[in-house]
Amino acid sequence: MTVSIRVVVLGYAPPAAPTKASGKRKKRPLERTHSSRINVEFQLRTELEWSVLQLKEAIANQLERELDGAANGVQPENQCIAVNGVLVCDADSLGTILFDSRTLVCAIDKSEPSPSNTPVQSTHVSGALNQLRSMGFSTKRASEALVVAKNNVEGAVAFLTEGIQVDTSSHEETDTHLADVAMTKPYSLVGAIQSCNPDHLVDLSLDRLTAAMRRRQERECNGSHVEDGMEVDEETKDDDAVIAIYDDERDAVHDASQLADVDAEQIALDRLQALGFSRHDAYNAYVACDRNENAAANFLFESM
Structure with missing residues (x-):
């Protein structure tokens, strides 16, 4: 196509490659060197x-x-x-x-190095800067793009050509940043979490939960079960705390889902009763129709 x-x-x-000199020397235009x-x-x-x-x-x-x-x-x-x-x-x-x-x-990507008044940079940064300059971008714009993209060449190209700011931060940087805030400014931890990439936060939580469950399973397989009265090390306490938080959140979601189902069922039965049917008949029809209120109403009317 x-x-x-x-x-x-x-x-x-x-x-351009220099041309061969002819036998008779004559003036010729300057070649592009x-x-x-x-x-x-x-x-x-x-x-x-x-x-x-x-x-x-x-x-x-x-x-x-x-x-x-x-x-x-x-x-x-x-x-x-x-x-x-x-x-x-x-x-x-x-x-x-x-x-x-x-x-x-x-x-x-084939240019001659141009003189620069900027101070000496690291090999990685200067190489990225030269690569962007070879694409035709000015030194100033290339430097600004590298700062925005955190010295990532692909992110800088995206920023310069499409105006797209690519998130180049890693999960490790997010984890380190949150740890630093928790140690130095714990009162700012909520704001720091809100400013992080949500995908990174989810991945970090899942990684820690997976690691905690794996270590617990290894301890159980090795027969190192903690009996009552025995001293528990800090790692075991941390793992148990992470798993307990996950269990509590899962139970809370499950309980909320059950409450929502009960509320929906009560509302549906009240509406069926308002049509003139008894609570018992309304409930039986509602369950028989796989908890579909419209189907239950049709079933009750057809049974009259």
Whole structure:
């Protein structure tokens, strides 16, 4: 299936190779010996069954036509393709990556290092900064994006191209942050929990519950059951507390569900009685119809 997509190309073209000198020396225009910045946009007709590698070859050919041969050194291995701010692999198919988008960004990752007045950074941060600069972003914008994305290149690309702020925090960072708040500012713990990623909080709770139940099962299998009057270590106390909290919450949910079912049944029986039927007949019909109030009412009317 043929589709037309919008391609935005950013980055720097590699320097052109020097031409051979002719026998007769004559003046000629200066050759391009430095990398030239590329910032072009064009429509490209593609096939959904293509791979990303085939797409890169088509982009290289189109760039050569768009720039009159000035980008003849741009090879597929020098291209990075991003869709919706996410880098894709050469083996991916276009039908997969273009499922909900018809626009992609092609970054040319082959540039000369530019002098910078910023202080010396760590190898990881400077490498990420150079990678973003090679895609055509200014040093200032690349630095700001890395700060927002916590030095995550994919998150920075998403922020720069789509304005999407990707949550790159890990479960360990969430756990460490909450532990620090609990130790230093326990009165701010509720606010800290509310500001955390809910998915991380759920995963942390499940991880701790699973670990506590596993340790309890290991103690029971090893015959280390605690008898009455025996001293209990801190780890056992913590595990029992975690499991007890889970049991209490589960019982509370179960009790609330039972109360809701009882209330619904009482309301349904009251309405059936209001139609002129006895409480006994209403209850029997309600149970016989699998607690469906409408079906019970029809059954009672048909039985008259």
